[in-house]
Amino acid sequence: MKRRSFMIRSVALAALLAASGAQAAEKLRLLTWADYTPKEVVDAFTKETGIEVEITVSNNEEMISKLRATQGAGFDLAQPSQDRITGPQAEFGIYKPLDLSKLDTKLFIGSMLEATKKNTTLEGKVYGLPHIWGTDGLVVNTKAAPGVKDYLDLCGAEVAGKASLRAKRPTLIAFAFAMGMDPFAAYGNEKSYGEMMEKVGAKLTECKKNLKFFWEGKDALLAGLRAGEVTAAMAWDTGGWKLNGETPEIKFIAPKSGALGWVDTFAIPAKGRNDDAAYKWINFNMRPDVAAKVAASAGNFTASAGADKLAAGKLKDQFAESFPQAAIDNIKWYPAVPAGLEAIEGKILDKVKAAN
Amino acid sequence: MGRRLALFLLLAPAVLWIGLLVILPHVEIAILSFSQRVAARVYTFGFANYLEFLAEPVYWRTFARTALLSILVTLITLVISFPVALYIAKFARGKSKPVLFLLCLIPFWASELVRTLGWMMLLRETGILSHFLQAIGVIGRPVEFLYNDGALVLGLVYGGMLFMIVPLTNALESLETAQIEAGYDLGGSHLTVLRRIIIPHAMPGIVAGSIVVFMLTVGNFVTPVMLGGKNGLWFTEQIYSQFITRFNWPQGSAFGFMLLLLSTVIVWIGLRLTGQGFSETLRRS
Numbered sequence: 001m002k003r004r005s006f007m008i009r010s011v012a013l014a015a016l017l018a019a020s021g022a023q024a025a026e027k028l029r030l031l032t033w034a035d036y037t038p039k040e041v042v043d044a045f046t047k048e049t050g051i052e053v054e055i056t057v058s059n060n061e062e063m064i065s066k067l068r069a070t071q072g073a074g075f076d077l078a079q080p081s082q083d084r085i086t087g088p089q090a091e092f093g094i095y096k097p098l099d100l101s102k103l104d105t106k107l108f109i110g111s112m113l114e115a116t117k118k119n120t121t122l123e124g125k126v127y128g129l130p131h132i133w134g135t136d137g138l139v140v141n142t143k144a145a146p147g148v149k150d151y152l153d154l155c156g157a158e159v160a161g162k163a164s165l166r167a168k169r170p171t172l173i174a175f176a177f178a179m180g181m182d183p184f185a186a187y188g189n190e191k192s193y194g195e196m197m198e199k200v201g202a203k204l205t206e207c208k209k210n211l212k213f214f215w216e217g218k219d220a221l222l223a224g225l226r227a228g229e230v231t232a233a234m235a236w237d238t239g240g241w242k243l244n245g246e247t248p249e250i251k252f253i254a255p256k257s258g259a260l261g262w263v264d265t266f267a268i269p270a271k272g273r274n275d276d277a278a279y280k281w282i283n284f285n286m287r288p289d290v291a292a293k294v295a296a297s298a299g300n301f302t303a304s305a306g307a308d309k310l311a312a313g314k315l316k317d318q319f320a321e322s323f324p325q326a327a328i329d330n331i332k333w334y335p336a337v338p339a340g341l342e343a344i345e346g347k348i349l350d351k352v353k354a355a356n
Numbered sequence: 357m358g359r360r361l362a363l364f365l366l367l368a369p370a371v372l373w374i375g376l377l378v379i380l381p382h383v384e385i386a387i388l389s390f391s392q393r394v395a396a397r398v399y400t401f402g403f404a405n406y407l408e409f410l411a412e413p414v415y416w417r418t419f420a421r422t423a424l425l426s427i428l429v430t431l432i433t434l435v436i437s438f439p440v441a442l443y444i445a446k447f448a449r450g451k452s453k454p455v456l457f458l459l460c461l462i463p464f465w466a467s468e469l470v471r472t473l474g475w476m477m478l479l480r481e482t483g484i485l486s487h488f489l490q491a492i493g494v495i496g497r498p499v500e501f502l503y504n505d506g507a508l509v510l511g512l513v514y515g516g517m518l519f520m521i522v523p524l525t526n527a528l529e530s531l532e533t534a535q536i537e538a539g540y541d542l543g544g545s546h547l548t549v550l551r552r553i554i555i556p557h558a559m560p561g562i563v564a565g566s567i568v569v570f571m572l573t574v575g576n577f578v579t580p581v582m583l584g585g586k587n588g589l590w591f592t593e594q595i596y597s598q599f600i601t602r603f604n605w606p607q608g609s610a611f612g613f614m615l616l617l618l619s620t621v622i623v624w625i626g627l628r629l630t631g632q633g634f635s636e637t638l639r640r641s
Contacts, residue, residue, distance in 0.1 A: 065599065065603065208586060212586075213585040213586050214586050227481075227482045229480070342603065346597070349597075350594065350597065
């Protein structure tokens with residue numbers, strides 16, 4: 001008797017689960033960065049379209065690895081940086097070409113849309129659209145380390161034991177520029193690029209004694225800067241501006257040799273199951289009012305035409321302080337990374353990290 | 357017939373578990389480790405990944421460093437855990453025995469990540485230890501205790517202790533108190549009793565505990581990343597970075613196999629040196 005009622009109950013439960021599964025709302029599985037999806041925006045999107053958004057927060061390398069592991073399945077929309085699309089696409093085929101007719105291209109800043117399309121085109125097909133852009137530069141506690149003006153100053157005595165940077169490719173690129181070389185010009189030539197990276201690696205190894213740690217997550221770095229354990233670091237502008245809001249003497253500085261400009265994009269994974277929802281999300285996010293909210297949350301500007309006029313005054317002021325016109329002109333925008341270069345960089349970074 | 361079916365059904369979960377979750381992935385990783393990239397999406401069979409490991413000093417240095425530090429961690433864990441286990445097994449009376457055991461166990465109710473973060477709060481420059489030493493005047497200004505090999509070893513020893521204490525306590529509990537007394541009655545000193553009676557009896561526990569602690573240490577990822585900082589490169593980090601940040605799965609697979617080989621060889625040498633059989637150790641502990 002008992003057993004039977006148990007059976008009945010489990011069958012009923014299973015039926016219930018199946019029914020609720022069938023009724024579940026349409027879903028958009030989004031692979032993105034922290035702070036790009038403020039709750040307010042997600043809720044408004046769900047209210048308007050009935051589509052639920054499932055958010056996974058990640059970074060460039062993990063996005064590519066996750067999609068590679070499944071050959072592009074598991075997510076319906078991803079947000080890799082524009083320079084990291086064609087290489088992995090050529091190597092692993094993890095994205096599908098975009099159907100530009102489904103987009104309201106008027107919502108984008110024209111020049112930025114064209115530049116991103118060009119940079120993410122492989123064999124005549126476009127794989128990425130611009131969403132949020134910003135720069136890599138220096139976050140400096142200007143009271144404790146007033147002399148830090150360029151990347152190489154992180155290796156100076158003024159910040160001995162109190163500097164930090166990421167053991168990732170932007171650091172290699174930045175140091176190459178600061179050492180007077182042009183890594184982007186060498187992108188096409190693996191040999192000369194390799195030699196350049198050897199020099200950068202040697203410099204970084206020498207610089208290592210100056211570092212507190214290699215930062216991985218933004219939060220650990222910001223905590224270090226807040227506590228005064230770190231006084232200068234190579235980091236994103238948004239982190240600097242966030243701290244600037246709390247502690248005025250911490251500033252984001254566009255380095256003398258140039259801030260590095262990145263654009264995070266929208267790209268659709270090869271086995272995404274809900275392209276319609278993905279296009280809806282893109283169009284929704286590019287509306288000026290929505291983009292302004294996302295910009296406020298991320299602390300960066302978007303590629304949405306007109307959103308900057310709606311941006312909060314504070315962010316604009318901070319941008320103006322960090323970027324005089326000359327510094328804007330000096331921003332080094334990443335060209336697409338050719339496949340194969342990452343292996344060279346990886347080995348150099350391994351050596352730097354393992355050196356004592 | 358029915359019996360055979362029953363046996364088969366009984367074994368099925370274990371066979372499936374080992375087959376699908378242990379053997380199959382290893383076979384795939386083995387195959388992957390022998391493929392080398394020719395061009396985009398073109399791979400051939402070859403030994404390039406293993407040759408790369410041998411040719412590049414960075415990799416085998418990290419490998420050797422991981423092996424040596426893991427052995428060191430295992431030894432330190434053993435030395436610290438032995439008196440604790442001996443006390444719990446032979447000296448604690450009545451209720452204090454389970455209480456002491458529980459005290460060893462409680463920290464492990466929190467995850468490894470949380471325990472490691474705890475150490476970071478204690479050891480960082482603006483942390484508790486630094487403040488305390490300044491307050492009592494031992495040091496004049498904040499000192500960083502994190503991001504060095506000392507912090508790394510400390511964290512790994514702490515993480516391994518329970519896995520040493522449990523088998524040691526088990527092994528020591530079966531030692532007759534009368535046997536220790538007999539040792540003293542026959543004129544043995546503390547050292548002689550320890551060396552000739554207690555340690556030989558505890559040997560299976562020592563070996564079992566050491567194997568577990570060594571395996572956990574060599575394959576640890578969180579603790580080296582968080583406490584070792586800029587100089588604490590651990591071999592598992594090399595594997596992670598090959599897989600995740602370099603997108604080089606074949607190389608990562610080759611590294612994974614080297615790590616498997618390393619731990620197998622060191623465990624084998626350990627068993628040889630102590631004269632313990634593997635199955636004997638498993639049975640007794």
